[in-house]
Amino acid sequence: MELGLRGRRCIVTGASRGIGAAAAAALAAEAADLALIARSADDLDERARALREEHGVRAFPVVADLSSAGGVESGIAGAIRELGGVDVLVNNAGASPFGSLEQIDDAAWRESVDLKLLGYVRGMRAVLPSMRAQKSGRIVNVLGIAGLAASEGYVLGSINTALSHITRSTALAVAADGISVLALHPGPTATARMLSGLAAGAEAAGVELDAFVESFGRRSVPLGRIGRPEEIARMIAVLASDAASFMTGSAVQVDGGLNRSAV
Numbered sequence: 653m654e655l656g657l658r659g660r661r662c663i664v665t666g667a668s669r670g671i672g673a674a675a676a677a678a679l680a681a682e683a684a685d686l687a688l689i690a691r692s693a694d695d696l697d698e699r700a701r702a703l704r705e706e707h708g709v710r711a712f713p714v715v716a717d718l719s720s721a722g723g724v725e726s727g728i729a730g731a732i733r734e735l736g737g738v739d740v741l742v743n744n745a746g747a748s749p750f751g752s753l754e755q756i757d758d759a760a761w762r763e764s765v766d767l768k769l770l771g772y773v774r775g776m777r778a779v780l781p782s783m784r785a786q787k788s789g790r791i792v793n794v795l796g797i798a799g800l801a802a803s804e805g806y807v808l809g810s811i812n813t814a815l816s817h818i819t820r821s822t823a824l825a826v827a828a829d830g831i832s833v834l835a836l837h838p839g840p841t842a843t844a845r846m847l848s849g850l851a852a853g854a855e856a857a858g859v860e861l862d863a864f865v866e867s868f869g870r871r872s873v874p875l876g877r878i879g880r881p882e883e884i885a886r887m888i889a890v891l892a893s894d895a896a897s898f899m900t901g902s903a904v905q906v907d908g909g910l911n912r913s914a915v
């Protein structure tokens with residue numbers, strides 16, 4: 653299927669590694685142009701260079717800390733300047749630590765709200781003027797299955813619940829301007845963040861990380877394993893593309909069947 657992403661100007665946040673890096677690669681494989689935002693300049697430079705060489709697309713590294721209003725404003729403005737506009741925003745940067753209500757202190761709440769909740773809200777606000785002016789645009793918010801299915805060990809997953817609501821309400825607010833806003837809920841996916849979370853469990857159980865990850869996937873996920881970043885990235889590319897042209901406000905789960913809710 654031709655996804656129609658050729659030459660589309662896409663901004664991906666949190667693109668230096670993990671799901672964001674895989675999303676940038678999936679979009680570049682469809683001939684989209686990219687601005688990659690994160691804090692690690694060297695990783696971004698390397699990723700952008702690889703995308704240019706492998707796919708012949710334009711790919712720009714944009715260094716920004718997205719946990720402050722100024723960081724989001726300058727990061728998104730820099731990305732729009734490099735690309736000469738914006739057609740797609742993939743909001744993905746997040747780093748909420750795992751832990752229960754009693755384990756997560758106010759500082760961790762504030763950092764997670766600043767980066768993931770306000771970072772996504774500010775990111776959407778920053779691209780909407782350009783998208784409204786051109787009467788088209790697509791925003792894909794990478795949330796998380798923990799926003800749909802409560803987990804005693806991940807209270808900060810609730811930020812994804814708030815972002816589900818914000819995704820849908822924003823979709824309604826901008827639909828008349830030809831802009832779609834979608835959510836994607838990954839299940840557990842093998843990224844640095846998820847593996848470092850599982851490393852604590854492996855240590856407590858006294859087993860090797862690989863064996864612990866394999867048994868976690870077998871026990872917790874109906875498909876019997878955790879996901880790969882590329883599996884999340886493929887769906888991000890679909891949601892960013894013309895293949896999703898009659899979708900807005902929707903949420904897609906890519907979780908190996910983990911969320912059993914019927915609604």
Ligand SMILES: NC(=O)c1ccc[n+]([C@@H]2O[C@H](COP(=O)([O-])OP(=O)(O)OC[C@H]3O[C@@H](n4cnc5c(N)ncnc54)[C@H](OP(=O)(O)O)[C@@H]3O)[C@@H](O)[C@H]2O)c1
Pocket residue numbers: 665666667668669670671672689690691692695716717718719744745746747748767768794795796797798837838839840841842843844845846
């Ligand atoms: N992996 C999973 O199992 C899973 C499941 C559900 C949902 N998710 C969601 O998917 C998204 C990506 O997660 P991931 O697992 O790919 O994480 P990851 O491997 O840790 O990557 C996180 C990305 O966010 C960037 N980032 C972190 N803090 C930042 C900041 N202050 N400013 C700008 N960029 C920042 C990081 O780059 P720098 O450090 O270079 O800034 C990195 O590129 C997150 O929103 C997460 O909640 C992940």
